[in-house]
Amino acid sequence: xxxxxxxxxxxxxxxxxxxxxxxxxxxxxxxxxxxxxxxxxxxxxxxxxxxxxxxxxxxxxxxxxxxxxxxxxxxxxxxxxxxxxxxxxxxxxxxxxxxxxxxxxxxxxxxxxxxxxxxxxxxxxxxxxxxxxxxxxxxxxxxxxxxxxxxxxxxxxxx
Numbered sequence: 001x002x003x004x005x006x007x008x009x010x011x012x013x014x015x016x017x018x019x020x021x022x023x024x025x026x027x028x029x030x031x032x033x034x035x036x037x038x039x040x041x042x043x044x045x046x047x048x049x050x051x052x053x054x055x056x057x058x059x060x061x062x063x064x065x066x067x068x069x070x071x072x073x074x075x076x077x078x079x080x081x082x083x084x085x086x087x088x089x090x091x092x093x094x095x096x097x098x099x100x101x102x103x104x105x106x107x108x109x110x111x112x113x114x115x116x117x118x119x120x121x122x123x124x125x126x127x128x129x130x131x132x133x134x135x136x137x138x139x140x141x142x143x144x145x146x147x148x149x150x151x152x153x154x155x156x157x158x159x
Contacts, residue, residue, distance in 0.1 A: 001076060001119035004031070006047065006108060009040055020105060022077075022118065024125075031077075031120060031128055033085055039105035046112040058109040065114075069093045072114035075107035080127045 007023035007030060018040030022031045035043075042058050044050075055063060065072060070091040079086040087107035091098040102110075111118050 002027075002029075002122055002125060004077075004118045004120050006043070006112065006118070009044055009047070020108060022108075022120065029125060029129075031125060033077075033104050035103075035105035039103070039109060042109040043105065043112065046109065058106070058113055061110055062113045065091060069095070070098065072110060072116040073097070074117045074119055075102070075111040077104050077107075077118075077120040077124055079121070080124050085124070085128075 003025040004022040005025050007021040010019050010021060011017070012019050012034065015034075017034050018037055020033045020035050020040070020043060022033065024030070042056060045052075045056070046058075052059075062072070070093040073090040073092045075090070076088045077085055078088050085104045087102045087104040089100045089102050089107050089110060091100065108118060110116075
């Protein structure tokens, strides 16, 4: 597994969809994942350390996990099928471990709140970069653009 960090959020200019950018922690590779607006809001609010009077959905999930005696060990992006990414949330407690299926955006939003590491299966990174997303020449353009960007290039994500 390859350790990733959240590089930032940006908007796809063609579709106006939010894109979560994961970057290899000890390398140069990046992975764009198109996500929904609500998930982007959850991630952006945690990145910006915005606090709310009442718990938001991912805060609630983190709280329920803790109240049940578990902690989030890590999240992993484990598969890419038909242009859809799949993730797992790994939990642990004194009773043992659990693995829960999740969308990558929800897994990342939870990982940020739980301060848990984010990993990606190397085969997913390879598949995403190989044109399996049917982006053709656009895939190379995205890779080239993302490789040249610094976190400051993303600016603040606007809601």
